[in-house]
Every structure is written in structure tokens, then in C-alpha cells.
Amino acid sequence: MKNCLFCRIANKEIPSEVVYENDDILAFNDINPQSPVHVLIIPKTHISSLNQIDHTNSEAALKILEAIPLIAKKTGIFESGYRIVSNCGVDGMQSVDHLHFHVLGKRLMKWPPG
Secondary structure (H helix, E strand, O other): OOOOHHHHHHOOOOOOOEEEEOOOEEEEEOOOOOOOEEEEEEEOOOOOOHHHOOOOOHHHHHHHHHHHHHHHHHOOOOOOOEEEEOOOOOOOOOOOOOOOEEEEEOOOOOOOOO
């Protein structure tokens, strides 16, 4: 997607502070962190949201889930714990129409959030 912010980051058109990368996914520090560790993980191929995951692209979501423990170890939150968030749609407060997961850690996560 030509104008998609996260596609542009994945294509290295916009710089990011990369935490983890492989052929399929990119993880980078959020520019507006909500916790001491706040990493965004995106597939390098454009998928608009969780609602668009199907049998043709579910491998991308699996690659993200497999990378989460690696990212947690690399950022020092594997043992203490962390929260994974993926917002979907307008009511879910999805701000960028590209599938992404937030990895949040290094602070006590309250429930309900806020």
C-alpha cells in the first residue's frame, strides 16, 4: 500500500528504531511509548487488520506470534511479563490500517487498562 505508514516503515522509506527483523516481519520501538518497553510488530506485507486474516495470509500472523517471545527476551521483559495488544477497527481504536501488535512491558499492567 503506497500511502500506508507501516508499509513505508517496512520498506525502509521511513526510519525506525528496529528491535527485531526477519524476512516476514519488522519490530520497532513505538515513537509514542505507553510503557518503558513499547514495541510494534508488523508483517512486511500489508494486512489491514485482524479482520483481514484468512487462510491466504495467516502465516504472517503466526510469524509475529513466534517472534513475540524473542522480542520479549531481547527487551528484557520475558521473565517479568508483558502485554500484547492489537486494536481492530474504529471502536477498537486502531490508528493505523495495517495489522500490528503492541508489546508493552517494564511496568505493572493494570486491568482494566488506564
